[in-house]
Amino acid sequence: xxxxxxxxxxxxxxxxxxxxxxxxxxxxxxxxxxxxxxxxxxxxxxxxxxxxxxxxxxxxxxxxxxxxxxxxxxxxxxxxxxxxxxxxxxxxxxxxxxxxxxxxxxxxxxxxxxxxxxxxxxxxxxxxxxxxxxxxxxxxxxxxxxxxxxxxxxxxxxxxxxxxxxxxxxxxxxxxxxxxxxxxxxxxxxxxxxxxxxxxxxxxxxxxxxxxxxxxxxxxxxxxxxxxxxxxxxxxxxxxxxxxxxxxxxxxxxxxxxxxxxxx
Amino acid sequence: xxxxxxxxxxxxxxxxxxxxxxxxxxxxxxxxxxxxxxxxxxxxxxxxxxxxxxxxxxxxxxxxxxxxxxxxxxxxxxxxxxxxxxxxxxxxxxxxxxxxxxxxxxxxxxxxxxxxxxxxxxxxxxxxxxxxxxxxxxxxxxxxxxxxxxxxxxxxxxxxxxxxxxxxxxxxxxxxxxxxxxxxxxxxxxxxxxxxxxxxxxxxxxxxxxxxxxxxxxxxxxxxxxxxxxxxxxxxxxxxxxxxxxxxxxxxxxxxxxxxxxxxxxxxxxxxxxxxxxxxxxxxxxxxxxxxxxxxxxxxxxxxxxxxxxxxxxxxxxxxxxxxxxxxxxxxxxxxxxxxxxxx
Numbered sequence: 001x002x003x004x005x006x007x008x009x010x011x012x013x014x015x016x017x018x019x020x021x022x023x024x025x026x027x028x029x030x031x032x033x034x035x036x037x038x039x040x041x042x043x044x045x046x047x048x049x050x051x052x053x054x055x056x057x058x059x060x061x062x063x064x065x066x067x068x069x070x071x072x073x074x075x076x077x078x079x080x081x082x083x084x085x086x087x088x089x090x091x092x093x094x095x096x097x098x099x100x101x102x103x104x105x106x107x108x109x110x111x112x113x114x115x116x117x118x119x120x121x122x123x124x125x126x127x128x129x130x131x132x133x134x135x136x137x138x139x140x141x142x143x144x145x146x147x148x149x150x151x152x153x154x155x156x157x158x159x160x161x162x163x164x165x166x167x168x169x170x171x172x173x174x175x176x177x178x179x180x181x182x183x184x185x186x187x188x189x190x191x192x193x194x195x196x197x198x199x200x201x202x203x204x205x206x207x208x209x210x211x212x213x214x215x216x217x218x219x220x221x222x223x224x225x226x227x228x229x230x231x232x233x234x235x236x237x238x239x240x241x242x243x244x245x246x247x248x249x250x251x252x253x254x255x256x257x258x259x260x261x262x263x264x
Numbered sequence: 265x266x267x268x269x270x271x272x273x274x275x276x277x278x279x280x281x282x283x284x285x286x287x288x289x290x291x292x293x294x295x296x297x298x299x300x301x302x303x304x305x306x307x308x309x310x311x312x313x314x315x316x317x318x319x320x321x322x323x324x325x326x327x328x329x330x331x332x333x334x335x336x337x338x339x340x341x342x343x344x345x346x347x348x349x350x351x352x353x354x355x356x357x358x359x360x361x362x363x364x365x366x367x368x369x370x371x372x373x374x375x376x377x378x379x380x381x382x383x384x385x386x387x388x389x390x391x392x393x394x395x396x397x398x399x400x401x402x403x404x405x406x407x408x409x410x411x412x413x414x415x416x417x418x419x420x421x422x423x424x425x426x427x428x429x430x431x432x433x434x435x436x437x438x439x440x441x442x443x444x445x446x447x448x449x450x451x452x453x454x455x456x457x458x459x460x461x462x463x464x465x466x467x468x469x470x471x472x473x474x475x476x477x478x479x480x481x482x483x484x485x486x487x488x489x490x491x492x493x494x495x496x497x498x499x500x501x502x503x504x505x506x507x508x509x510x511x512x513x514x515x516x517x518x519x520x521x522x523x524x525x526x527x528x529x530x531x532x533x534x535x536x537x538x539x540x541x542x543x544x545x546x547x548x549x550x551x552x553x554x555x556x557x558x559x560x561x562x563x564x565x566x567x568x569x570x571x572x573x574x575x576x577x578x579x580x581x582x583x584x585x586x587x588x589x590x591x592x593x594x595x596x597x598x599x600x601x602x603x604x605x606x607x608x
Contacts, residue, residue: 053501077504090358090494091549096276097491104492104503112488112552118273126268134272157503 001064003029003161003192004050009059011049018216019045022059025211025221027194029064029160032187034203035196036227037213038237043196046213047163050194052076064160077105081154084165085147089138095149096134099124102156117156124155127189128182144175148182155186162186164195168202180206200228200252212236228252283553286546290560294340297564301336301571302328311575335464338528339570339583340563341476342461343535345525347562348480350536351543351555352518356493356511357419360544363537364522367422367515368429372402373526375433378440378453386452388463392471392527398433399523405429407512418508459530459584461570468528475524479517480559487555490514532584534591535562541598565590 005026012018019042027033035043048054049061052068061068063079071079081102089098102124103117113121125131128148133141141149147167154162167183168176183193183206197203203210203224210227212219214236220227228250233241240255303313308324318324349364357366365371376398380391409425410418437457444450483490492505493514500507526532543557569586 048498051498051502053498073506074504077502080502082499082502084496084499087496087499088358090360091355091544093491093549097548097550101492101495101503104489104505107488109489110485115273115277118276119269122269122272122276131268131272154502163502 001029002026002062003031003064004194005062006050007060007062009049009056009061011045011054011057018057020049020056021215021217023211023213023216023218024059025209025218027192027209029192030187030190031208032183032193032195032206033209033211034207034224035194035211035213036198036200036203038198040215041213041236042216043198043213044165045216047082047165047194047196050161051080051082051163074105078157079159080161080163081157081159082163082165083147083150083154083167085150085167085169086165087150092137092139094134095125095130095136095138095141095152096121098138098149099134099153099156102153105157120158121152121156124152125149127155127186128152129178142175144171144178147171147175147179151179151182155191159191161192161194164193166197167195168197168199176202200233204228204249204251225250283547283550287553287556287560290557290564294560294564294567297567298336298340301567302332304571304575305332306575306578331465334466334469335461335570335574336567337469338461338464338472339566341469341472342525342529342532343539343562343564343566344480344559345476345521345562346532346535346566347539347543347558348483348555349518349522350562351540351551351558352483352490352514353536354540355490355551356514357423358494359419359423360541361537362423363534364519365430365531365533365536367406367426367519368402368433369399369519369523370402370526370531371430371433371437372405373399373523374457374531375436375440376401377456377527377530378437378444381452381456382440382444382449386449389467389471391456392468395527396524399526400520402429402433403515403519403523407515455582456530457584458582459532459587460573460580460582461529462574462580464528472521472524472528476521479521483514483517484556484559486514488550488552490551490555530582530584532566533588534595535565535587538591538594539565542594545598 007024008022009020010018010022011020035046037043049056099121100113100117103113103120107113122131125134128151130145130148130152133145133149138149167179171179186193207224209222210224211221212227212232219232219236228243230241230243233252242253242255244251303315304311307327308317308321318328346364353362353364353366354360373395377391377395380386380394384390384394406422406426406429409428410421413421413425441450441453444453492500492503493507493511497507539562540558543554543561547553547557569590570583573581573583573586
């Protein structure tokens, strides 16, 4: 079943200057989709459209076969979770208190979390391998740990679709590998994941599908092997690019200055 | 996995009960201090009296029932309102240094009170009503102006608008002071600006309760949800909340009672800044516990300061001076303690 499908979706903040232009694709349930493109290509805007925070000017978004507008706010918050890397937390919440906020869609306005919610929060922490951090302050965590806890908060919503905004930015190799492993485990558990990134290499490791975006237009949608091609990436990023293939996976590097000089 | 979740869940429940116990302890302490403060005053003799001394003297009993008790209740409501509003505003503005006077409310009320003292005869009730109206006007002007600013995000715009509106009203208070009769009106304005609960009686309690208690009660009921309003707008949205609308509702619920209390008590500073911070130190940042802790500790702080204000000297010490003095002292103590993590 298709978890998410977009048909000819367009959106603009200023009339006449679209930031998303006629984007169409369909994603099966339990798959990982990478939204790949340079800064300002419309990745975050597309995530906000899928979240329902922005409404498309044109086109249609369907979540599990139903148009997004037919869902109530509360229904949608039980289906789609969002984890942003840039999330700023102003107060000293413990990891557990923070993850419990993910139970909000299941609680009435006057309710506070109870024992069932505690269980769900503990399970969400387990799924991301961060249960041992539960009593630490969120502000005291490393970048990688914080990112995993933010994902745990979104998982506490029990979403079928998880949106991640630049989850790999600013993470070192160890943390990147930890995060990618968690994403793969979640895929096995049937969660559909959509993450934005400007780094083509992370897409080739973990994504099943890649949507290549440039200035709001979709250049290509398909498996990483088809999308990560030299010409397409060069035209997307506007710099000379080298693509290496090893063990069936493709890796992308910018041509560095010295090499370019030698070629010239 | 399920077993682990159940064990952990029990552990969390126990910890929640401990925090709830702490809050209940604060409430009990407020009750005890309230009863004790009924016995503290300048009549029939200075400082603490035995209940017998009060019950045996009809004049003392009259004074305690008709003047001391309503004043104590007002000081409790004042402290609870300022601190509750402090917690809420700090959370929705995601800034631990915000306090209830921020959005033009205090300066608006000060302008209203000065206006009433000079041009409307300055009777107590008129001053209070005009001050409350101008306090609420200050809030509305700040929100109105923030919607028209073309700079920064919503929170920054509200704070900038609040500063501008406060500055305008503060200039207005300056002009009114200049126009005031220096022998009669000017001392009255100055005394009002210093803040205090002298001359309180049951009329004032009846006047503030319909505004203050329902608002505090609703905020108490939605206290856990306040946590969500500290998150980024898109994250809060993804959790099923409409952050813009809920923040405006919570803002009104926390600022309108402040305007009403300020109209009775004048400008009483520092309570709304310092008490939420102490509460977070004692019970953590989660507003499920830090909100009620602030309510009770704020009430306790104002009760303590006002008891000193009415008892220590023959004359009245303005409450605002005491809360600022003690508040600033606690502020410095927290910041200079070696284990302090500052205002995060």
